[in-house]
Amino acid sequence: MVAIDQTVAFVGGIDLAFGRWDDSQYRLSDLGLTEESNHVKTSQKGNGVTEGPKSDNPTKQDPAHLDGNTKLWLGKDYSNFIYKDWTNLDKPFEDNIDRTKIPRIPWRDLSAAVHGCVAKGLLDLIISCTEGTTVKNGIGKAVVDRILRAHREQKKFRVFVVIPLLPGFEGDISSGGGNAIQAILHYTYSTMCRGQNSILSKLSEVEDRWTEYISFCGLRKHSQLCESLVTELIYVHSKTLIADDRCYLIGSANINDRSMLGDRDSELAVFVEDEERVPSVMGGQEYEAGPLTLALRKECFSVLVGASSDPSINIDDPISDDFFFLVWNETAKMNTTIYDKVFRCLPCNSVHSMLHLKDYSCQERLCNTDPEQAVEELKGIRGLLVHFPLKFLCEENLQPPKNTKEGLAPSELWT
Template sequence: MKGYQFKIALVSISLHSDVLFETSEQYGNHFIFFNLARDFTAPNLHFSFAPVRNSAQAIWFVDGSSYMCAVANALEEATTEIYIADWWLSPEIYMKRPAIDGDYWRLDKILHRKATEGVKIFVMLYKEVEMALGINSYYSKQILNSHENIKVMRHPDHARVGVFFWAHHEKIVVVDQMYAFLGGIDLCYGRWDDFRHRLTDLGSISTSSVSGSLPKKEDDSAFESRKSHRNVNIDMQEHEKDIVLEALNPGDKIVVQVYGMSGEPLEETLKQNTPELERKNVLEKIKESAVKKGKELVNRLALAEGAEKTLSKGQKTPDITVKNLVFSPNELNEGEKGRFDDYTPFETKIFGEYYGNAKFWYGKDYSNFIMKDFVNLDAPFVDLVDRTTTPRMPWHDIGIMVIESSARDVARHFIQRWNAQKLEKVRENNSFPYLIPMSYSHFKVNPSLLKSKLNNVTCQILRSVSSWSCGFIEPDLVEQSIHDAYIQTITKAQHYVYIENQFFITMQLGVSGANNVKNQIGEALFKRIVRAKKEQKTFRVIVVIPLLPGFEGDVGGSTGIAVRALTHWNYASISRGRASILTRLKEVGVDNAHEYISFHSLRTHSQLNNIPITELIYVHSKLLIADDRVVICGSANINDRSMIGKRDSEIAAIITDNEFEDGRMNGQQLPSGIFAGRLRKYLFKEHLGLLEPNADRMLIDVSDPVIDQFYNGIWRRTSKRNTDIYDTVFKCVPNNLVKSFSSFKKYNEQPALCKTDPETATAMVKNIQGFLVDLPTDFLCEETLTPPNTSREGIIPTAVWT
């Protein structure tokens, strides 16, 4: 195999000789030849395909708003190539929001625009089993195939390859083989969110009137969709028809003619790309005008959700009462005081009142997939759920960007997969080219993309791949370097391990009922805690996972078989049965296991039409942080599907800090990594509700995650208090009081406090701080949650769930 890889390396080098050999006079061809080949043929740390890059740069993004904004900026600056690989890709998602630029920042429009400029775009999509999954990759492919410079392949062809249960699960964007984005965030519906994790959207606006431009197809744009009954259009009065709001492109003039206090148009215009300091004065004039003139126009355009009548010609415009959708236009301005990076576009602050009813989530993007799974994706701007009655499912996720050598390693992985799929599917189709890695010798970074300071780190790209997913010639060859990195990082951790993940399915090998689970992450955590107990040293493990798996269905009813199946394996790994980590710790004498490991989830609350509502925040991150020094971030879940290499394909990066600042661990001074430490602190602040300004809560110090005053006095105490309030006010499910299906029914029959005593409930809810809650480890503990053998889910092999 190594000889084969070496030959491929030689072919790749020779095909790219114009770049690679421009330094041959200085170093000699053979030096470049063998040095490059050695990086990918000699054994690497964690048995990865890629070497450790000691002088790397990286940056992290928490939640989809910042990640998608950065990806959009990178795509916009692409000059030669764009690589995208996703488990699911929704062409019509808006990468920057609110979409005051019309469709300019819509993903399919960005890619078509770049293709027209001559950029070559290559997209790999997971080809799903349509009967089991409704992500409609065929539709995505058809929409993306809008230009000859865009090439899309779907994989695998299940019957031909013999792969029915495994998926390409990577989330990758590579621009010019110079900038690589990876993590947990697919470019698809439901992923765009920010630290506020709103349960409702801003409302509904007559967006066809706002656009001012008519797309060719009626349903091609959220700004001209008449298929959604949520976007209700009205006929404006005759004297109103001269007011047309045009969709903006960067560089275009502002969306409306701006009027001064005298009523005359302002001569000065504003451009979208004007630096903030240069436009400060004119923005003040705009704000004054927009607030005055904008309210009048919004009253003409914005209809309350569910409005049934339209205005006929000459009819007086009625007074419209917009339903309470929980947050005010001043929210963004207040958020500035929190001193964090907010990637919501600057223009939002100016048009906060003017566009008070604009949407963040159009059509299918406003989703609650536990309530309703995705269907009819070929109608992207038709709402999936009723916004007036159903809260959206907030989405918490993490991504990273690496540049230069590490980015080329990500590109090399993409290229290997692409070339293997071309050989398998379109060998004779010359319009689908083989891809070639660029030189590792020369980099030219675009400074306009590096608006945020990158951190100096050591980085290594990791993956989970095998012959079916990556085209290895040897059928038994497997790479599971992500798993190896997890084990080694946990084993070497000195003070704490912090984990955010969509799943926690990892059990003791060899125990009855656990034979199907092979990954050793839980075993590594168990051994590390036992070692800390023997050494009588403080060591913390904090795990944050979703309250429920992300499948449609009632967890306590007939439609929740899949939800219960995954819930079973999570709990079997955490607290139930001999193979679970809490049971094992108790058996070896760690009676106070909560001092070493705690399990949490995220939940939030709001109001929808003056009715109190709550919903879980779906944790989709695939993250491990250790000791404020090491980060593993990628697409891999903690389960066998992601970790053992033979199943789902995954990619990740292990990042170790090279730069440090003052920090503390268990009360002692200890350097804290700039990358890992600041990421961990940001996440703690988000979960504890410390990003928004609040005088009563800003005194909380998150710098030391290990010390008892924080771990027990702040983190676990806040989590329990929030949990108790939610259970009292909303009677939430899952809940530790619900131990059986019979108690589930009785629990639901009792009215919640928010309905019986709204005043008391409102007062109690004010004491909720942040989003952190306890994972209810006793939920349905008296029931068998594995699928019945007679059900469709019961016929599926157990390995699919684990």
């Protein structure tokens, strides 16, 4: 949080760190090009970065001569922390990675600005709050209970989960990613779909119909970098919950024990509940929505499913079958299929073991073998949404070995 003169406060999950600023274009490159292209053509193994043949119409700009205000991300602000973590932090204006070869990881955050007595109240809270009531992390149970209730009552209910495709640690995912990445993946999958305490295991009563109630997705982008085609995940860092088009929560807390137990990390959030109402639609019925919440939800959905560039995509009714199945899930499915076909991206739902991962990573990519066909395939990409690969390395134990520094660390470090 940043509070100014006790009159305005900015609250959200964004860190004061390199690589955090971004806009809705989520650029993968920063060489001073005037236009972001969707034609892809290079590769670095790991993180789904792909290398292919040169373009027939190479750019005339020389990256070596692009400096100062010609770049949006100076020095280490141009970052791909999964490819390489930051080093030499005392030299912030020196590049940490080769921006002519490695795409940056775009960053998605949401924040809120509050004014007047609310801003002063947030500041007073930080100064005076030394004790609190007992807090428990009941979010997963609440999601399960609400889905089971909807299932038993035969009513529509949807949960849209959007998270990073990979943890924010350095590691080559084509060889497994390393102990830190695997440890985070272990606990992520344990929450969502693996083990008896996961959300999907607790939804066993629903069986395969869980897909009617909850969706797990990530975000991905493709572009052109120095005459080559590249793709990279978008790191979802926003800690935001939007409910019923009437209220939303924006803050610093993750959905994990570290943020939610109340005795570990200090977190702050603003809860906004609309008092006014505007006509809307929910589940095919007339519905009174909150204007601020409705606008926020539609702005987010518009970017993710591509409605911002295709007005024919209707995002008015978020829980209707048409939107949930034919827009949201179909967009994620289509984009995932195309990216896997063109780039053989990782993580991937079809890779279940380390042995399969090694074989998968060695196979040729369409962008290398048939670049013209790759470009045609990529024209089908809509928005940023892709499915989160729930079966990635599902046959492996992703907990770090006990004889490693990651394995010696307590589970609280990762959760």
